[in-house]
Amino acid sequence: xxxxxxxxxxxxxxxxxxxxxxxxxxxxxxxxxxxxxxxxxxxxxxxxxxxxxxxxxxxxxxxxxxxxxxxxxxxxxxxxxxxxxxxxxxxxxxxxxxxxxxxxxxxxxxxxxxxxxxxxxxxxxxxxxxxxxxxxxxxxxxx
Numbered sequence: 001x002x003x004x005x006x007x008x009x010x011x012x013x014x015x016x017x018x019x020x021x022x023x024x025x026x027x028x029x030x031x032x033x034x035x036x037x038x039x040x041x042x043x044x045x046x047x048x049x050x051x052x053x054x055x056x057x058x059x060x061x062x063x064x065x066x067x068x069x070x071x072x073x074x075x076x077x078x079x080x081x082x083x084x085x086x087x088x089x090x091x092x093x094x095x096x097x098x099x100x101x102x103x104x105x106x107x108x109x110x111x112x113x114x115x116x117x118x119x120x121x122x123x124x125x126x127x128x129x130x131x132x133x134x135x136x137x138x139x140x141x142x143x
Contacts, residue, residue: 003071004069004070004071005071006069006071006099006115006116006117007115008085008087008099008100008101008115009087009088009089009099011087011088011143012085012086012087013047013086013087013088013143014043014046014047014050014085014086015083015084015085015086016042016043016046016047016083016084016086017081017082017083017084018039018042018043018081018082018084019079019080019081019082020035020076020077020078020079020080020081020082021078022078023035024038024039024076024078025077025078029077030075030076030077031075031076031077031080031113033070033072036070036072036076036102036113036114036116037068037070039082039084039102040070040084040100040102040116040118042084043084043086043100044086044098044118047086047098051140053137056125058122058134058137059134059135059136059137060124060134061122061123061124061125061131061134062122062123062124062125063120063121063122063123064120064121064123065118065119065120065121066095066119066120066121067117067118067119068116068117068118068119069116069117070114070115070116071114071115071116072113072114073111073112073113073114073115074111074112074113074114075113076102076104076113080104080106080113081104081105082102082103082104082113083102083103083104083105084100084101084102084103085100085101085102085103086098086099086100087099087100087101088141088142088143089117091133091138091141091142093132093133094121094122094130094131094132094133095119095120095121095122095133096119096120096133096141097117097118097119097120098117098118098120099115099116099117100114100115100116100117100118101114101115102114102115102116122134122137
């Protein structure tokens with residue numbers, strides 16, 4: 001089976017620290033894959049909030065996640081503080097990729113936990129249709 005490979009660009013647009021909670025731990029005594037999805041969701045919401053946006057209101061339109069990929073590298077455990085770094089990937093007329101790197105520090109060593117990617121599509125929930133990326137968001141994405 002071919003492995004997913006997610007390449008993260010050097011330019012980071014945001015960084016967010018999230019402590020691992022006991023509720024993030026699964027029966028394998030490490031952070032579950034569903035918790036990794038919640039961590040990147042939290043980081044994405046934090047990034048949007050920096051600009052006064054929510055996932056349902058970016059200049060009057062919302063976002064829908066069209067794809068999600070996670071490339072797991074190392075386990076994460078209760079007590080870890082995860083540093084999530086966000087970057088921008090491909091941008092199209094109606095959507096964009098957000099890329100994430102999740103790190104923790106243990107015993108003075110920085111450990112890459114995972115790389116992830118979400119494909120985000122701009123969506124008008126009232127009209128129930130895909131729409132173009134708002135100009136202000138495009139400026140934020142292109143730096």
